[in-house]
Amino acid sequence: MTILVIAEHDNAALKAATLNTVAAATKIGDDVHVLIAGHNAQSAADAAAKVAGVAKVLLADGQQLAEGLAENVEATVLNIAKNYSHVLAPATAYGKNIAPRIAAKLDVAQISDITAVIDAATFERPIYAGNAIATVQSRDPIKIITVRTTAFDPVSAESGGASVEKIEAASDAGISQFVSREVTKLDRPELTSANIIVSGGRGLGSGENYAKVLEPLADQLGAAMGASRAAVDAGYVPNDYQIGQTGKIVAPQLYFAVGISGAIQHLAGMKDSKVIVAINKDEEAPIFSVADYGLVGDLFEHVPSLVHELNEHR
Template structure:
């Protein structure tokens, strides 16, 4: 039994979610091969070869793979798919773009967002916004799955020295074209991988209050900034701040929820955080049901006092 993990990378380094996906592959058992599909991606392949538990790195390097277009990555994966029992990708925007095409072309049922491995053919995944856990057994010869990164502890980024093998790349499918990419540059940690997150909700009232109230607290804690869907929909912050079922799924060491009521959609994205602190003026707010520590009161008074104490 051999597992194929499709690495998420930037052609120079491996993204953190890949390490969690490899951890899931280890729980399945068997050898683990990592596919690095890109262009001028030797540095990413070298980084993948050092990851603990990786038996082999497959480097598919061609101009048509530079932007990670799903159609071209899928075509390359299909050429080698018969060699693998499991194909795993992180449940990120990248992975969710690629995995469905691979599963459809193989005529198998994709297993989405797995959070636990019961056995080689049985997995757990959340349903109903995380309020229930489904145990899914697959009889497919090749199991294609996306892995929720926050559910698995990342393997060590360095610890092995796997062989790197260059493989044949499928021709450009020519059905999609990369136009442009806008990359947001952050002065603070990236939301998905941050150890501490300060999130704000509709209770903040405006984008200006996000900056005035939350940023000093985030700066003190060295935290990433997040937001509820209500705050994003209200235009307080961009949608890449959104934490929740339709945003980013996070599980930091510390999650501070300020002015967030705790709608089920938001809780689904952060309730696995190790320590949750909630600040809200409504003592009946659902966020307190998952909080380890709660402060009931006016956030415009409590947050500055907290910053002063820190």
């Protein structure tokens, strides 16, 4: 039984989600291969070779793979898919774009967003916004799986010693093209990999309040900043801040939920955080049902007070 992990990378380095996906793969079997599909991506392949649990790295290098266009990555995977019992990708925008195409071409059912491996054919995945866990079993000859990265601790990025084998990249599918990419540059940690997240909701009242109240707290903690869908819809922050079922799924060591009521959609994206701190004036707010620590009161008083205390004890 050999498992293929489709790595997410930027041609120079691996994205953190790849390490979590490899962790899931090692729970299925011992023979784990990682595919690096890119252009001038030898550095990413060398990084993948150092990942714990990886037996072999396959490097498909071609100009048509430079920007990770799903149609071209899919075609490259299909060339080698018959050699594998399982094909795994992270349940990120990248993985969710590629995996369904592969499953459709192979005429198998995709198993999405797994959170646990029972055995090589049986997996757990959340349904109903995480309020129930489904146990699913597949008899397909090749199992196409996306992995909820927050459910698996990442493997070590430095303790492996796999070989790198170059394979042929599929030709350009010719049905899509890369036009441009606008990358947001952040001075803060990336939201999906941050150890601490400070997140705000509609209770902040405005984008100005979001910045004035939460940024000092995030600065003190070295935290990433997130938001509920309500705050995003109200225009307080851009939608790449959104945490929840239709936003980013996070599981930091510490999560601050400020002025967030705790709608089911938001809880689905953050309830796996190790420690949750909620500040809300409504003592009946659902967020307190998942919080490890809750403070009922006016966030405009308590957050600045917390920032002051943190500053005093630095």
